[in-house]
Amino acid sequence: MTQATDPELLRLRSSIDNLDAALVHLLAERFKVTQRVGELKATKGLPPADPDREKRQIERLRALAVEAQLDPEFAEKFLTFIVTEVVRHHERIAKDHA
Template sequence: MINAGEEVVSDVELTSLRQTIDELDEQLVILLARRFQVTEQVGRLKARQRWQAVDPEREARQRHRYLTLAGQHGLDQSLTLRIFRSIIDEVVRNHRAFIGE
C-alpha cells in the first residue's frame, strides 16, 4: 500500500521527469531545425554545382556511423536507423526540389 506521502513524492518525481523530457524534446526540435538549415545549404550548393541529390556512398558511411553511435550510447540500432532514414528521406526530397529532379 502506498501512503499519501509516497504518492506526493511520486507525483513530484513524475512531474520533474516529464519536465526533463519536455526540455530534451525542445532541444531535439532545435537541433533538427538547425540540421535542416544546414542541409538546405547543401541542397543549394548541389543545385549550383549540378550534383546529384543523393550520394549513396555518403549515406552508407552515415548509416555505419549511426549504428556505431547507437551502440555506443545503448540506443536501439533499428530505431536509430528508422529515425535517420526519415530525416534523410526528407533531406533528399528537399535537395531534389532545389535541383529540379
C-alpha cells in the same frame, strides 16, 4: 494521486520537455545546413542524394547508438527518416534551379 500531480512524474516530464525542445532545435539547425548543401549541389549540378555517404552515416550512427545503449535499428530508422526528407528538399531545390 493523479498522474498530473505525481512530483517524480512531473520532474521526469519536465526533463522530457527540455530534451524534446533540444531535439527540435538540433533538427532545425541540421535542416538549415542541408538546405545550403541542396543549394550548393543544385548550383554545381550534383545529384540530390549520395547513397555512399548515407551508407557511411548509417554505419557510424549504428555504432554510436550501440555505444550509447540505444537500439541501432531505431537509430538507423530515425536517420533514414530524416535523410529521406532532406533528399526530397534537394530534389525540389534542383527542380526550382533548372
